[in-house]
Amino acid sequence: MSSILKIEKLSHRYATNWAVRDINLEIQQNGVIGLLGSNGAGKSTIMNIVCGVLNQTEGQVTINGADTRKESELAKQHIGFLPQNPPLYTDLTVNEYLTYTAELRMIEGGKIKAAVEEAKEKTGIAHFSSRLIKNLSGGYRQRVGIAQAIIHKPKLVVMDEPTNGLDPNQLIEARKLIREISQERTVLLSSHILSEIHLLCREVIMIESGRIIFSDTMDAFNNYLQPHSLLVKFGNPPSITDLMQVKGITKAEFLTDKQARIFFDGDEEIAERVIAAGVSQEWRIREINPEKGLLDDIFKQLSSQSLQ
Numbered sequence: 001m002s003s004i005l006k007i008e009k010l011s012h013r014y015a016t017n018w019a020v021r022d023i024n025l026e027i028q029q030n031g032v033i034g035l036l037g038s039n040g041a042g043k044s045t046i047m048n049i050v051c052g053v054l055n056q057t058e059g060q061v062t063i064n065g066a067d068t069r070k071e072s073e074l075a076k077q078h079i080g081f082l083p084q085n086p087p088l089y090t091d092l093t094v095n096e097y098l099t100y101t102a103e104l105r106m107i108e109g110g111k112i113k114a115a116v117e118e119a120k121e122k123t124g125i126a127h128f129s130s131r132l133i134k135n136l137s138g139g140y141r142q143r144v145g146i147a148q149a150i151i152h153k154p155k156l157v158v159m160d161e162p163t164n165g166l167d168p169n170q171l172i173e174a175r176k177l178i179r180e181i182s183q184e185r186t187v188l189l190s191s192h193i194l195s196e197i198h199l200l201c202r203e204v205i206m207i208e209s210g211r212i213i214f215s216d217t218m219d220a221f222n223n224y225l226q227p228h229s230l231l232v233k234f235g236n237p238p239s240i241t242d243l244m245q246v247k248g249i250t251k252a253e254f255l256t257d258k259q260a261r262i263f264f265d266g267d268e269e270i271a272e273r274v275i276a277a278g279v280s281q282e283w284r285i286r287e288i289n290p291e292k293g294l295l296d297d298i299f300k301q302l303s304s305q306s307l308q
């Protein structure tokens with residue numbers, strides 16, 4: 001059976017600058033796959049190439065076995081695309097716009113109405129069928145954008161930063177919708193926000209300077225997020241020397257006169273030992289919080305490993 005998406009030795013150059021270098025990737029199952037990278041890492045370039053909006057300089061992309069350049073019509077039948085700015089015609093009603101996108105997707109005339117109804121139903125916009133798109137909220141416009149991306153039931157839906165700019169309630173709804181869509185098809189989405197990828201994705205592909213620096217399941221990625229420091233607030237702060245007496249602490253520093261950052265090396269019982277020492281020496285611990293690795297640190301760590 002063909003992979004849903006296969007990317008081989010993909011590179012892209014704008015004028016003289018390489019934006020994407022030697023990307024290899026294969027997706028065989030449904031679910032949400034996250035493309036994570038900071039601004040300018042190359043996410044949109046990869047997505048535009050996958051969707052056939054941009055011709056790559058080198059390499060090959062196949063969607064369900066069809067080469068996006070040599071068999072572009074066939075490949076595009078299996079792709080739905082929600083670009084960073086959804087291509088909405090805001091003077092059309094939801095029905096008019098979705099009918100138009102169904103025609104663009106070459107759905108047979110007799111099947112268009114049913115396809116529009118199904119896409120509206122799936123994305124929860126059926127009650128806005130006759131509303132002009134310009135009179136919809138940002139969250140609902142986003143749903144219309146998603147509806148046009150799934151109207152032809154593609155195997156792969158590509159979403160470029162789909163949760164960007166949504167308010168907290170819209171975010172929850174959008175995540176729910178993306179998860180639902182991923183039950184029946186593969187969703188490849190990009191974000192520069194680690195927590196967003198963390199919440200949504202089964203697999204994560206991390207990009208930096210146009211190269212993949214990590215590609216694995218979210219569980220494997222979580223290993224990089226194990227805390228290596230604790231933030232501790234004291235009522236009666238100890239000295240650094242006292243803190244360093246606790247077994248497992250590798251370094252300690254005070255951030256304020258009451259709050260310290262304590263570093264340790266992958267020791268799961270460290271918090272218990274700090275609390276025990278705090279009780280016996282009356283440090284009056286008020287708060288103790290593990291600090292997860294910052295995205296910047298993880299990027300640095302992974303990119304230095306990938307260069308080794």
Ligand SMILES: Nc1ncnc2c1ncn2[C@@H]1O[C@H](COP(=O)(O)OP(=O)(O)OP(=O)(O)O)[C@@H](O)[C@H]1O
Pocket residue numbers: 014015019037038039040041042043044045046192
């Ligand atoms: N049309 C273009 N012409 C020249 N350079 C470009 C063009 N589009 C993107 N670039 C450059 O290519 C690199 C990758 O950009 P790309 O937009 O793919 O990154 P991104 O990860 O999607 O970033 P963002 O999150 O900011 O959209 C950047 O250095 C960018 O400046």
